[in-house]
Amino acid sequence: xxxxxxxxLTNEQQEDRIILHDLxxxxxxxxxxxxxxxxxxxxxxxxxxxxxxxxxxxxxxLNSAVDVAAHLRKRIMVLSAGVISDAHWFxxxxxxxxxxxxxxxxxxxxxxxxxxxxxxxxLQELLIVLCGIEREPSESYDLLxxxxxxxxxxxxxxxxxxxNSFSEKLFILSTLVINEGRxxxxxxxxxxxxxxxxVEAANLASKSQSPHDQIVLL
Amino acid sequence: MAxxxxxxxxxxxxxxxxxxGHWLMAREMGFSVGEVSIERKDGKAxxxxxxxxxxxxxxxxxxxxxxYLSNRIRVxxxxxxxxxxxxxxxxxxxxxxxxxxxxxxxxxxxRSGISDKGKAEELIAILAGLRNEPTTKCNDLDNQIxxxxxxxxxETQQLVSRFLGTLFALAKLVSNEPSQNDTKQVLTERLTELxxxxxxxxxxxxxxxxxxxxxxx
Numbered sequence: 001x002x003x004x005x006x007x008x009l010t011n012e013q014q015e016d017r018i019i020l021h022d023l024x025x026x027x028x029x030x031x032x033x034x035x036x037x038x039x040x041x042x043x044x045x046x047x048x049x050x051x052x053x054x055x056x057x058x059x060x061x062l063n064s065a066v067d068v069a070a071h072l073r074k075r076i077m078v079l080s081a082g083v084i085s086d087a088h089w090f091x092x093x094x095x096x097x098x099x100x101x102x103x104x105x106x107x108x109x110x111x112x113x114x115x116x117x118x119x120x121x122x123l124q125e126l127l128i129v130l131c132g133i134e135r136e137p138s139e140s141y142d143l144l145x146x147x148x149x150x151x152x153x154x155x156x157x158x159x160x161x162x163x164n165s166f167s168e169k170l171f172i173l174s175t176l177v178i179n180e181g182r183x184x185x186x187x188x189x190x191x192x193x194x195x196x197x198x199v200e201a202a203n204l205a206s207k208s209q210s211p212h213d214q215i216v217l218l
Numbered sequence: 219m220a221x222x223x224x225x226x227x228x229x230x231x232x233x234x235x236x237x238x239g240h241w242l243m244a245r246e247m248g249f250s251v252g253e254v255s256i257e258r259k260d261g262k263a264x265x266x267x268x269x270x271x272x273x274x275x276x277x278x279x280x281x282x283x284x285x286y287l288s289n290r291i292r293v294x295x296x297x298x299x300x301x302x303x304x305x306x307x308x309x310x311x312x313x314x315x316x317x318x319x320x321x322x323x324x325x326x327x328x329r330s331g332i333s334d335k336g337k338a339e340e341l342i343a344i345l346a347g348l349r350n351e352p353t354t355k356c357n358d359l360d361n362q363i364x365x366x367x368x369x370x371x372x373e374t375q376q377l378v379s380r381f382l383g384t385l386f387a388l389a390k391l392v393s394n395e396p397s398q399n400d401t402k403q404v405l406t407e408r409l410t411e412l413x414x415x416x417x418x419x420x421x422x423x424x425x426x427x428x429x430x431x432x433x434x435x
Contacts, residue, residue: 055339057359058347068283071347115336122340125271125290129344132273132286144272 003105007096014048015041015187017089020174021111022052024085025078026194027166027173028159029056032074039177039194042114042186050113054078069133072126073155079119079126080152080159083107085170127152168208173201221317222309229263230256230402232304234389237265239300240293240334241409242381242388243374244269247289254392254409258400268406269293280348287345292374294334294341299371299378300385307386342366387416 009017018041026036040051056075062068086106090098110118127148135147163170176197180189189197224232237254244251244267252268271290277283305313346362378385391412395404404412 055343055359057343058352061351062280062344062347064280065278065283068277068280068344068348071344075344113336115333115339117333117336117340121337125337125340126344128272129277129283129286129341132277133283137273137275141270141272 004102006105011048016178018050018111019177020085020089021082022050023174024081025054028081029078031162038191039189044114050111065133072130076126076155077159079123080156081163082119084160084163168205169201172204173198221320233263233265234392235304236297236301237267238385238389239296240267242385243296244293247293253405255403284348287341291338291341291370294338295371295374297334299375383420384417387419388413
């Protein structure tokens with residue numbers, strides 16, 4: 001199936017998109033109990049690239065397959081937050097009339113990290129492991145794809161639920177981060193600075209009726 | 219030191235070796251494999267080896283998960299290991315650390331723009347959670363990941379050395395396969411056939427070279 005074409009983005013738009021993406025994963029990671037680090041947007045292979053450290057390391061030793069599955073579910077939800085934010089970002093892009101199948105295109109053409117990997121690429125690897133733990137193996141690759149899809153859909157909805165709980169703050173926070181100073185064209189915002197900006201974003205969000213209005217105000 | 223200069227033909231050859239590294243290691247690790255394709259786009263060679271990673275049996279213990287992850291990481295690392303062997307063979311010298319880093323970080327990128335490094339690191343982070351006590355320091359995790367990487371890399375090197383002769387012979391056969399519109403696509407059946415021919419050639423060459431090893435009954 002041929003995916004619909006996404007609009008060509010300027011470097012500035014791409015940077016804004018990455019900031020929202022990385023912040024969404026940052027907030028989701030923290031909600032799920034992972035440690036978080038700085039937000040870092042740089043340039044690799046001539047393109048704006050997400051260089052934020054986001055490995056979601058295990059907070060306790062994984063002693064069993066059950067532990068690994070629990071860890072993977074949370075990691076998948078962190079990555080899903082990036083996909084959800086990306087869909088939101090495109091949804092707000094002026095002149096872009098997103099249809100349902102655009103979500104698949106956005107998922108397949110996600111924000112790239114320094115290793116040129118997208119959330120989609122990472123999710124595919126992790127979902128195979130999670131399927132191996134939670135489902136009976138089958139000779140059929142179609143069945144494996146169905147299993148991966150079912151697990152992903154469930155976790156995506158779980159992630160969406162949490163995302164919605166902080167989305168208003170996230171959109172304001174991303175505007176604040178976009179306005180932070182750059183050094184040699186790169187944007188690095190430390191964890192400490194993010195905490196301060198997050199407080200500011202939360203205050204602004206509490207005064208606002210809708211996230212869209214708030215972003216316009218800012 | 220900068221990496222040795224390569225022309226188009228050498229570059230295609232390098233990519234063939236890299237992709238066959240993934241392909242043969244995947245077979246060794248018991249994963250199903252598909253076709254291998256090499257294409258030239260915008261003057262750059264890139265390739266893709268179709269591998270179907272999946273658990274053969276239920277991953278119901280920590281050991282089973284560890285085993286699957288290790289095998290999958292070996293498949294991902296085999297490409298770069300073979301590529302380094304290709305440099306050694308082609309230019310008659312080993313690469314220094316900077317050259318190695320350049321290959322590991324930037325070289326062969328497959329068709330969908332995925333580098334093996336990122337995938338391996340994503341999986342090694344889980345392996346670190348299985349094998350090591352958790353750490354609160356980011357640098358410690360980096361060190362754990364680096365140590366695990368080195369361990370699995372060395373294991374993979376050992377495994378690659380077992381089929382490297384066959385791989386070089388197979389790469390020669392694959393490079394002779396026809397290309398169309400700057401793309402060489404070798405389907406699974408044909409690749410399996412060529413792999414068998416390469417293995418037979420290596421076996422018979424070894425027999426010719428070491429007659430003293432022949433057993434008589």
